[in-house]
Amino acid sequence: xxxxxxxxxxxxxxxxxxxxxxxxxxxxxxxxxxxxxxxxxxxxxxxxxxxxxxxxxxxxxxxxxxxxxxxxxxxxxxxxxxxxxxxxxxxxxxxxxxxxxxxxxxxxxxxxxxxxxxxxxxxxxxxxxxxxxxxxxxxxxxxxxxxxxxxxxxxxxxxxxxxxxxxxxxxxxxxxxxxxxxxxxxxxxxxxxxxxxxxxxxxxxxxxxxxxxxxxxxxxxxxxxxxxxxxxxxxxxxxxxxxxxxxxxxxxxxxxxxxxxxxxxxxxxxxxxxxxxxxxxxxxxxxxxxxxxxxxxxxxxxxxxxxxxxxxxxxxxxxxxxxxxxxxxxxxxxxxxxxxxxxxxxxxxxxxxxxxxxxxxxxxxxxxxxxxxxxxxxxxxxxxxxxxxxxxxxxxxxxxxxxxxxxxxxxxxxxxxxxxxxxxxxxxxxxxxxxxxxxxxxxxxxxxxxxx
Amino acid sequence: xxxxxxxxxxxxxxxxxxxxxxxxxxxxxxxxxxxxxxxxxxxxxxxxxxxxxxxxxxxxxxxxxxxxxxxxxxxxxxxxxxxxxxxxxxxxxxxxxxxxxxxxxxxxxxxxxxxxxxxxxxxxxxxxxxxxxxxxxxxxxxxxxxxxxxxxxxxxxxxxxxxxxxxxxxxxxxxxxxxxxxxxxxxxxxxxxxxxxxxxxxxxxxxxxxxxxxxxxxxxxxxxxxxxxxxxxxxxxxxxxxxxxxxxxxxxxx
Numbered sequence: 001x002x003x004x005x006x007x008x009x010x011x012x013x014x015x016x017x018x019x020x021x022x023x024x025x026x027x028x029x030x031x032x033x034x035x036x037x038x039x040x041x042x043x044x045x046x047x048x049x050x051x052x053x054x055x056x057x058x059x060x061x062x063x064x065x066x067x068x069x070x071x072x073x074x075x076x077x078x079x080x081x082x083x084x085x086x087x088x089x090x091x092x093x094x095x096x097x098x099x100x101x102x103x104x105x106x107x108x109x110x111x112x113x114x115x116x117x118x119x120x121x122x123x124x125x126x127x128x129x130x131x132x133x134x135x136x137x138x139x140x141x142x143x144x145x146x147x148x149x150x151x152x153x154x155x156x157x158x159x160x161x162x163x164x165x166x167x168x169x170x171x172x173x174x175x176x177x178x179x180x181x182x183x184x185x186x187x188x189x190x191x192x193x194x195x196x197x198x199x200x201x202x203x204x205x206x207x208x209x210x211x212x213x214x215x216x217x218x219x220x221x222x223x224x225x226x227x228x229x230x231x232x233x234x235x236x237x238x239x240x241x242x243x244x245x246x247x248x249x250x251x252x253x254x255x256x257x258x259x260x261x262x263x264x265x266x267x268x269x270x271x272x273x274x275x276x277x278x279x280x281x282x283x284x285x286x287x288x289x290x291x292x293x294x295x296x297x298x299x300x301x302x303x304x305x306x307x308x309x310x311x312x313x314x315x316x317x318x319x320x321x322x323x324x325x326x327x328x329x330x331x332x333x334x335x336x337x338x339x340x341x342x343x344x345x346x347x348x349x350x351x352x353x354x355x356x357x358x359x360x361x362x363x364x365x366x367x368x369x370x371x372x373x374x375x376x377x378x379x380x381x382x383x384x385x386x387x388x389x390x391x392x393x394x395x396x397x398x399x400x401x402x403x404x405x406x407x408x409x410x411x412x413x414x415x416x417x418x419x420x421x422x423x424x425x426x427x428x429x430x431x432x433x434x435x436x437x438x439x440x441x442x443x444x445x446x447x448x449x450x451x452x
Numbered sequence: 453x454x455x456x457x458x459x460x461x462x463x464x465x466x467x468x469x470x471x472x473x474x475x476x477x478x479x480x481x482x483x484x485x486x487x488x489x490x491x492x493x494x495x496x497x498x499x500x501x502x503x504x505x506x507x508x509x510x511x512x513x514x515x516x517x518x519x520x521x522x523x524x525x526x527x528x529x530x531x532x533x534x535x536x537x538x539x540x541x542x543x544x545x546x547x548x549x550x551x552x553x554x555x556x557x558x559x560x561x562x563x564x565x566x567x568x569x570x571x572x573x574x575x576x577x578x579x580x581x582x583x584x585x586x587x588x589x590x591x592x593x594x595x596x597x598x599x600x601x602x603x604x605x606x607x608x609x610x611x612x613x614x615x616x617x618x619x620x621x622x623x624x625x626x627x628x629x630x631x632x633x634x635x636x637x638x639x640x641x642x643x644x645x646x647x648x649x650x651x652x653x654x655x656x657x658x659x660x661x662x663x664x665x666x667x668x669x670x671x672x673x674x675x676x677x678x679x680x681x682x683x684x685x686x687x688x689x690x691x692x693x694x695x696x697x698x699x700x701x702x703x704x705x706x
Contacts, residue, residue, distance in 0.1 A: 248499040250699050285499050289700040316700055321499050351478075351496040367478035369496060399473065406475040415495055417478035 019060030019092075020122050025053040025099070041104060041128035045168050047217035048134065048175050049105040051079060052126075056098040056119050058090045066090050066120060071102060073115020076126065079103040106130030107218065134168035134175060136216055143221065149214065151202035151225035157262040157302060160225065161201040166216055169195065181212015184223050204228070232265035232300050232333045234258035235307055239328065245341050247321050247371040247414070248349065250289060252314045255298060255307035255330060265300040267332035269309055271317060276324040276345065277373045283413035286320035298332055307332065319343055321369035321414035323442075345372045347443035355434055355450040362422040364434060364450060369414040372441045375403040378420070379437040383449075384430050394437075477501075481673025482520055484510040485703050486684050490522055493672060493701070497690055500701055511543075516550030517674025521557055521568075528557060530568055539573055549587035549595055549633075550671065556595045556613065558584055565595070567613050577616040580609065586669065588633035589613075598624065598633050608633070632669035632677050634691055640677060642667050647679065649689075649696060659698040661687045 023032035024039060032055060044050040058064050066088045071078050079101040090096055104126075106113055114127035136143045139162055143149070154160045164186075168175060179186040179200060187199040204210055204227025212223035235258070240251040253269070271294040273286045287293035291310045298307045307330075309315040319326065323345040329338045350368035357363075364380070378397045382390040406416060424431075433449040480493040480500070489505035490513055512523045519532035525543035529536055532553055544561030553570040563584070565576040569592075582601035589595050590610070597609045606627045610620040624631075624639065631641035639650045647659040647667070665682030672678045672688065678701070679687040686701045 248496055250498050285495065285501050287702060287704065289702040289704075291704060293702075293704050318499055318702065321496075349496075367496065369499070397473075402473055402475055412477040412494065412501065413499070415477050415499065415501075417476050419474045419476075421472040423472075 019058050019062075019064045020066070020090075020119055021057050021059045022117075022119065022122065022124055023055040023057060025055050027051075027053060035124055037123070038125040038127065041126060043129045043131045044104055044106055045131045045175075045217070046106050046109055046133040047219050048168065049103050049217065050128065052102045052104070054100045054102055054117065054124075056090065056100065058092045058096060060092055063089050063091045064120075066098065068118060068120050069098075069100065070118045071100075071115055073113065073126065075104055075106045075113055075130070076115035077103045077105070102126065104128055105218065133219065134166050134217060136219065136221070137165040137167070139163050140165070145219045146221065148222040148224060149200070151223070153226040153228050154202055154204050155228045155230040155262065156204050156207055157230065159201050159203040161199050163197060164200055164214070164216075165195075165197045167195055168217075175217040176215070177217075178215045179212065179223070180215075181210060181223055183210045183225065183227065184212040184214075186214070230263045232257070232263045232335065233261050234335070235300075235330060235332050235337060237269075237328050237330055237337055237339045239339060239341055245319055245326075245343070247319055247323070247343055247346065248369060249319045250316045251319060252316050253309065253328065254314045255309065255332075257300065257305050257307065259305075261300045261304045262302055263300065263333070264302065265333040267298040267307075267330060267336070269296045269298050269315070270294060270329045270331075272327040272329070273320070273322075274325045274327065275322055276343075277322055277371075277414075279408065280322055280373050280410060280413075282410065283320035283322035283324075284411065285318050285413050285415070286322075286326060287318055289316045289318065291315075298330065300332070321371050321412075322373065323371045343371065345442040347445040348375060348438040348440050350438070350445065350447055353436070353447055353450050355452045357424075357428045357431060357452045359428075360423060360425070362424050362428065362431065362452070364420045364422075364436065365417065366420075366436065366438075366447075367417040370403070370407075370416060370438075370440050371414045373403070373407040373414055374400075374441040375416075375438060376400045376441075377437075377439040378418075379439075380420075380422075381435040382431055383433045383435070385432045387432070390431070394435075479673075480676050480688075481515040481517065481671075482506070482513060483515075483672040483678045483688075483701070484513040484522075484670065486680060486686055487703075493676075493688070497695070497697060498699060500688070500699065502701070502703060512546040512548070512670065514548035514550065514555075514671045515673055516555070516671060518550065519553060519555070521546070521548040521555065523557070528566075528573075530555075530573070532570070537573075545668075547584060547587045548671065549589045551589040551592045554589075554592040556587055556589065558587055558597070560584065565597075565611075565616070567595075576611075576613060578611065579616065580618065582607075585627075585631045586633035588637075594619075596633055596637075598631055598639075600627075606631070629667050630669060632671070632679075632689075634677075638691065640669060640679070640689060640691075647687075647689075647698065649691075657696065659689065661685075661698050663687075 022035040110130040112127050112129050117124045151160045183204045185201050202225040207227045207229030209226050214221040235255050238254045296310045300307050326341040330336050348370045352367045355364045378399045379394050381394045433451050436447045477494045483493050484490050488510050490507040490510045491505050492503035494501040509524045514521045522529040523546045528539045528541045547558040549556045555568045557566045565578040582599040585598040593613045595611050595613050600606045606624040608622045609618050627641045629642045637652045647661040649657045663681040667681050670678040675691045677689040688699050688701045690697050
């Protein structure tokens with residue numbers, strides 16, 4: 001039995017040698033050509049990679065154990081698909097085979113590089129001359145191996161491109177091409193043939209420096225570019241759609257941009273008030289109606305044509321009841337703008353008035369505002385049911401100190417509500433109406449008749 | 453001679469410069485803000501200031517210009533001429549109506565209607581089906597109730613404020629969500645076009661309020677209504693011919 005085993009062991013390699021056959025697979029049409037003792041792969045340019053598919057078949061009648069697959073030789077390597085785990089049982093038949101991809105990537109010029117491919121006891125010599133590397137051109141100018149391709153400064157949202165031409169007339173196989181790095185793209189195939197042109201582009205996602213690499217065969221070209229955040233387009237402050245503004249209004253503010261923004265920008269819109277009234281430094285009712293009273297955030301995103309104020313397309317603010325100037329200041333990125341809204345002094349504005357005749361007194365109530373804080377004279381004229389002024393006619397009252405004391409608190413701007421009481425006796429029902437005139441530094445306002 | 457008789461003391465007072473006058477900030481009313489605090493609203497149209505809170509944990513409130521309903525989750529307070537009367541009640545929001553010193557309160561959680569006659573609060577035997585949206589009063593003894601019934605149609609019922617009997621019913625079309633029933637048969641409501649004022653003659657006015665989500669209404673003063681949405685937006689509406697306008701109520705702190 002021992003002798004028989006030794007005989008079998010001696011014969012088995014011979015059997016497998018006879019059963020295994022290597023074939024060169026044509027990558028374009030899949031046809032197979034039997035390989036003899038050697039295989040000429042043809043010239044390959046330095047820096048290029050030639051991928052050759054060699055198919056292992058069992059041409060015998062019974063299965064054979066593949067116990068060894070090896071490749072030796074500088075610049076040669078076994079590549080995808082991977083070599084199967086050995087030992088591997090290879091059955092006969094057209095459907096059974098092992099594909100080996102042999103890559104040849106010469107790093108220097110040589111008349112002939114060679115390697116030995118062994119499958120079990122079958123040996124094939126692979127050889128190929130290594131030709132000079134491909135020439136690479138940047139925008140038509142030669143690009144030295146390892147040279148940096150600088151895209152310069154590019155605004156976010158924009159792109160800068162270069163043309164790459166690869167002249168590999170000395171090579172015979174496609175060059176692997178790849179690009180890496182955030183912001184860098186290529187309009188190219190994954191491989192370049194003997195003479196290829198393609199575009200590489202830099203589109204910075206933010207305003208900082210970026211680096212990458214372009215690899216053509218074995219040649220690496222560093223890429224660099226500086227992202228620049230473009231300035232936000234010119235922003236203006238539009239108040240009340242351009243209409244005039246006066247006291248006691250709620251008016252809208254918008255921030256239209258000169259053009260659709262390509263930038264992301266943040267800023268603030270602030271409200272200030274400069275009183276024109278002596279002794280009145282501020283008016284607490286002058287404020288934005290949402291968020292902090294006198295400050296609002298402003299944000300601009302790419303594509304926006306108006307700034308968003310506190311997240312909205314507009315914001316309203318109250319103009320208060322004190323004469324002066326309202327200053328709106330926009331600080332947006334590195335730019336800004338400012339508008340001054342004059343609030344002109346006006347005569348007293350009465351929003352509601354009324355009169356009540358009681359058993360012993362007559363009361364007149366007036367609510368409104370005086371944006372000059374300077375009410376001085378009150379004038380009352382009472383009329384009877386025949387619309388005849390009751391003697392002695394118009395009665396005036398100097399209310400300067402009364403109002404000055406009230407306005408001095410500074411809590412309510414020019415808002416006021418006056419209750420004036422007049423003691424009366426007799427038949428009050430004869431009092432029909434009252435005419436009231438109020439004087440401030442801007443003029444005299446004559447109210448509509450108050451009907452009792 | 454009659455004039456002298458009528459205003460004798462008046463003339464004497466003015467001639468001596470002793471006119472009694474008081475100047476105070478104008479008060480529009482009281483409003484429950486989005487934080488549940490009841491605060492006075494000072495100012496005039498377009499220029500509002502909120503005063504310090506006078507009550508908190510307020511669920512619903514209403515102020516007619518004469519007296520106030522304030523409801524928390526445990527009590528209903530009625531404040532008239534500085535006199536406060538408190539009643540223990542259940543939780544949940546309420547709707548109010550006013551006429552002079554009288555009013556009605558409808559508690560949403562238990563569907564009960566209560567009549568305030570200026571002295572006492574009595575429960576009205578009300579039997580109706582549907583979601584009550586708003587109240588208003590034509591007089592001291594009747595209440596208008598806007599109710600959305602099962603077919604989603606909104607009706608305005610005229611209810612006897614003593615017996616609870618439903619005297620009339622009129623449909624109200626194209627109303628979504630809540631509504632405010634104004635005393636003079638005008639309505640404030642929302643639909644697909646936004647916040648709408650419907651006048652008594654049927655004319656509708658779209659008001660410039662950017663409301664989001666559910667909307668609630670409360671009367672905050674004589675002719676003034678609070679309009680709050682569920683996103684925290686707070687507007688005030690001023691009613692009255694030639695005065696109708698919508699404003700934003702600034703709740704921000706200095």
